Amino acid sequence: MTEPTSPESAKAWSGRFSEPVSDLVKRYTASIAFDQRMWRQDIRGSLAHARMLARQGILATGDLAAIEQGMAAITGEIESGQFNWNLDDEDVHLNIEKRLTALIGDAGKRLHTGRSRNDQVATDIRLWLRDSIDIIDRLLRDLQEALINLAEIHSDTPLPGFTHLQVAQPITFGHHLLAYFEMLARDRERFTDCRRRLNRLPLGAAALAGTTFPIDRESVARELGFEAVCENSLDAVSDRDFAIEFCAVAALVMTHISRFSEELILWMSPRISFIDLPDRFCTGSSIMPQKKNPDVPELARGKTGRVFGHLLALLVLMKGQPLAYNKDNQEDKEPLFDTADTLIDTLRIFADMVPDIRVKPEAMAAALRQGYATATDLADYLVKKGLPFRDAHEAVARAVRACEARSCDLADLPLDELRSFSSLIGSDVFGVLTVAGSLAARNHVGGTAPAQVRAAIARARSRL
Ligand code: ARG
Numbered sequence: 001m002t003e004p005t006s007p008e009s010a011k012a013w014s015g016r017f018s019e020p021v022s023d024l025v026k027r028y029t030a031s032i033a034f035d036q037r038m039w040r041q042d043i044r045g046s047l048a049h050a051r052m053l054a055r056q057g058i059l060a061t062g063d064l065a066a067i068e069q070g071m072a073a074i075t076g077e078i079e080s081g082q083f084n085w086n087l088d089d090e091d092v093h094l095n096i097e098k099r100l101t102a103l104i105g106d107a108g109k110r111l112h113t114g115r116s117r118n119d120q121v122a123t124d125i126r127l128w129l130r131d132s133i134d135i136i137d138r139l140l141r142d143l144q145e146a147l148i149n150l151a152e153i154h155s156d157t158p159l160p161g162f163t164h165l166q167v168a169q170p171i172t173f174g175h176h177l178l179a180y181f182e183m184l185a186r187d188r189e190r191f192t193d194c195r196r197r198l199n200r201l202p203l204g205a206a207a208l209a210g211t212t213f214p215i216d217r218e219s220v221a222r223e224l225g226f227e228a229v230c231e232n233s234l235d236a237v238s239d240r241d242f243a244i245e246f247c248a249v250a251a252l253v254m255t256h257i258s259r260f261s262e263e264l265i266l267w268m269s270p271r272i273s274f275i276d277l278p279d280r281f282c283t284g285s286s287i288m289p290q291k292k293n294p295d296v297p298e299l300a301r302g303k304t305g306r307v308f309g310h311l312l313a314l315l316v317l318m319k320g321q322p323l324a325y326n327k328d329n330q331e332d333k334e335p336l337f338d339t340a341d342t343l344i345d346t347l348r349i350f351a352d353m354v355p356d357i358r359v360k361p362e363a364m365a366a367a368l369r370q371g372y373a374t375a376t377d378l379a380d381y382l383v384k385k386g387l388p389f390r391d392a393h394e395a396v397a398r399a400v401r402a403c404e405a406r407s408c409d410l411a412d413l414p415l416d417e418l419r420s421f422s423s424l425i426g427s428d429v430f431g432v433l434t435v436a437g438s439l440a441a442r443n444h445v446g447g448t449a450p451a452q453v454r455a456a457i458a459r460a461r462s463r464l
Contacts, residue, residue, distance in 0.1 A: 012094055026087060031330050034337065035092045036085050039078055041127035042092050043071050045120060048223040049203055050111055058114065058213050063107035070104040071096075091330075092124070093117045114213035115206060118237040118325040122202035125332070127224065129246055132340040133195045139347035140188050140253070141464060144181050146354035148460050151177040155453040158435045159274060159364035160373050167371025170435045173359060174457065175448040181460050183256040190249040198242035201226040205233035208324035238324040240314065240332050247311040250339045254304040257346055261297035264357075268294045272367070276358040281349070296353060300346050307342055310335035365435075372400050372410055374438045381432045385424040395422045 011017070021029070050067045053059035059067075074096060077083040089095040094117075101108030155174035160167040201224060204210065204217035210233045217229040230236035267274035277294055285291035313335045321328055375396050382392035399421045403410055410418075411433040418425045431437045443449040446456075 011088075011090075012097075029090065029327070030087050031091045031333065032085055032087060032089065032095060034334050035121075035124075035330075036095070037337065038092055038124045038128050038333075039096065040075075041124040041131070042096055042120070043075060044127060044224065045123045045203065046096070046111060047071055048220045049115055051223065052216055052220045053110075053113060053213075055219065056214055056216055058215075059110055063110055066104040066107040067100065067111055070100045070108060073103055074099055091117070091121075093120050114211040114215050115203065116208075116237070118207050119202045119205040119233075121329075122205070122237050123224070125240075125243065125336070126198050126200070126202065126226075129198055129243065129336070129340075130195060130225075132344075133191050133246070136250075136253075136340070136343055136347065137188055137191055139344060139351060140184050140191075142351040143347055143354065144184050144188075144460070145464060146351050147177045147181045147184075148457055148464075150354055150357060150359075151175075151181070151453070151460075152457050154359060154361075155457060156450045157359065157361045157364060158368055158439060160367050160371060161448070167367070167373050169376055170368055170373045170438045171448040172439060172450055172453050173361075173364065174450075174453045178453065178456055178460065180256065180260055184253070185463065187249065187253045187256065190252065191246075194242065194245045194249050196227070197245065199225075199227045200236075201229045202236035204229060205236035208234055208237055234324040238321065238326070238329070240318055240329060243332050243336050244311065244314045244318065247307070247314055247335065247339050250343050251304075251307050251311045253343060254300075254307045254346070257350060258301045258304040260350075261301040264297040265294050265301070273363045274360055274367070276360065277353065278356045278358070281353050296349055300350070303342050303346060307339050310339045368435055369409060372403065374410060374433045374435065375400055377432045377438045377441065378410060378429070380441075381429060382422055382424055387422065387424055392422075 011020075047068065050059060050064050054061055054064040074083065077099075083099070085095055086098070089098050097108065097111060100111065151174035153174075154177070155172060157173040158170050159173050159176070161169050161171035161176070201217060201221040203220050204215050221227075221229050264275065264277065266272055268277055277296070279292070281294070281296040282292045283295045285293065314332060317328055317331050378399070379389065379392040379396045382395060383389050387395070399410060399413065399418065402417070402421075403413065411430060415425070415427055415429070418429060432441075440449050440451075443452060445452065
């Protein structure tokens with residue numbers, strides 16, 4: 001006598017249940033609407049699992065061949081849009097397994113031997129994130145390269161450097177851009193680090209405690225490109241710290257992009273007018289005919305908020321969960337996917353936009369003629385003549401006040417007037433008070449001297 005078989009429409013666990021869920025509960029508990037995008041990772045994981053089962057003699061080689069054929073067919077169906085994703089089958093794992101069984105019969109039902117959706121989904125997400133990190137790393141690199149290229153063109157272009165958004169000291173635009181190169185370099189390191197930690201295989205943990213079958217986890221890890229297996233089965237199926245880490249790194253990238261965006265927006269304001277953005281990254285106003293708005297950087301600044309939100313959502317999702325797997329974890333996917341999508345789109349647009357930023361060196365130079373950007377240079381000059389720094393600071397502050405009263409720059413004061421603030425001032429002071437002199441004087445690693453900026457660009461290129 002054969003076992004009673006369940007009808008095609010039945011749930012994988014229908015034997016235990018006496019009534020079906022309502023349509024609302026079905027929709028509430030299903031993840032198929034959003035987790036279907038992990039189908040490639042799901043099939044990859046299933047194939048590696050099936051091959052291991054066959055190697056270990058747990059699955060017949062004929063069944064493995066059928067599974068491989070069935071998965072190839074399913075891949076074709078999904079790629080061509082023919083696959084029928086079904087809400088009744090809850091998630092990507094059950095949808096694919098159901099279709100596999102419909103295609104190849106009992107061999108399809110044997111695939112889930114020694115496995116649970118708990119270790120299956122944990123594996124899929126890790127594979128998916130690994131792929132996403134690889135895409136993001138390439139985009140970060142593209143943006144870094146765009147920044148270096150623009151910095152190279154402007155390694156000599158002076159503009160005011162600001163602190164407190166007040167004119168501080170002259171810098172070069174190339175130096176300014178390289179600051180973002182460094183931020184992105186650290187972001188890439190963080191992603192590399194995050195990737196290394198998540199690159200471990202959960203499969204074999206099964207539901208939570210492991211499995212009674214003589215599995216070989218190491219070989220599955222090798223086939224899937226994982227560095228090692230997760231050491232503890234409870235941890236493997238339940239923790240999503242790697243997803244939180246991913247979102248935390250993404251939040252930092254967006255923070256950097258958001259700061260850059262804020263600058264682009266300010267720089268494009270007619271009151272500052274240091275740059276112009278190409279029309280294809282801006283939009284107009286439906287009422288004010290003159291408007292050209294920097295929508296792309298504004299939206300990037302805005303989207304930073306949603307990425308922060310996803311990070312917080314995942315932290316809160318995790319914090320109250322007892323070991324091991326809980327259905328709460330199904331809620332990890334939408335924040336993760338949206339984080340990756342937002343980051344990828346943002347980085348693509350920025351890598352495309354940065355090379356076409358139109359820089360306006362005249363406006364930058366004009367801004368440098370206001371705000372006494374070389375006052376520190378004058379103080380340093382006095383120190384080099386022997387005055388203690390605090391006294392030099394005081395003397396220059398008085399000189400600045402005199403300039404303010406006359407609406408002129410420090411370099412516009414005649415020598416004898418300058419000498420009234422300190423008798424140490426000589427005619428050599430005017431070299432110090434120029435923007436070019438100020439820039440060239442900051443001639444050490446990490447400084448804004450054009451020669452240093454060019455050297456930094458060369459080093460940055462070799463780091464890419
Ligand atoms: N769709 C589920 C998720 O995303 C898969 C795991 C379900 N496991 C379970 N025991 N219900 O987490």
